[in-house]
Amino acid sequence: MENTESTCTSCSDPIRNLAKEGRPDLWDHTTAASRCFAPTPPYEVEEGLPRETRKVRIRVQELVTYExxxxxxxxxxxxxxxxxxxxxxxxxxxxxxxxxxxxxxxEREVLDDHTFFADDAGYLANLAVGIEEWPESIVTWLTITCPVCGSRPTEDDTAHQNVGWFVGIACNGRRVVHPGWIGMDGTGWTDWMTMMTNDASGKASN
Incomplete structure (x- = not known):
């Protein structure tokens, strides 16, 4: 996917989106000395960006005041x-x-730790509960870096799915924590901790 070139409606400086980085909805100025903080594309350009329909599970918390x-x-x-x-x-x-x-x-707030794409919503929701209520049972698999690529997901990352600080789903779609330990079917799950240990042993013997 190629980046789209456009002009910022706030400052009239040239901008481009970050499609090559997987987020065409994010924009950046192409000049170092831009005159505004948040690049804003024209409405018709923004509406023309690629979109997809996905089912999500969203939890919203709202502060309600009574007197x-x-x-x-x-x-x-x-x-x-x-x-x-x-x-x-x-x-x-x-x-x-x-x-x-x-x-x-x-102060309506979408709760990050409890909002997921619905394909993996059940697993991620159970993982969020597990981290809060019985982390000692799943601490073996809790990691802030992806066990597949070794990177730590950033806020705008689209390859991984996090639950709080921890990686819940790796960049290749693998579930990181054993589903059986958070009350789900663990059939077909691969223990990445064991795989890493075996890889390390093989390298050491070579």
Missing amino acids: VEKEVTVNVGVTPQELAAYLSSHDEEWTDDIEEHFLDAC
């Missing part, structure tokens, strides 16, 4: 500075009718 004003029973001696912590530990006093006092919703 309740009511009479509650508090222990004598609670100071204004202690009130928030006190009410947090005594939520039975106000939580029943909180839904009726919606104030605002903001």
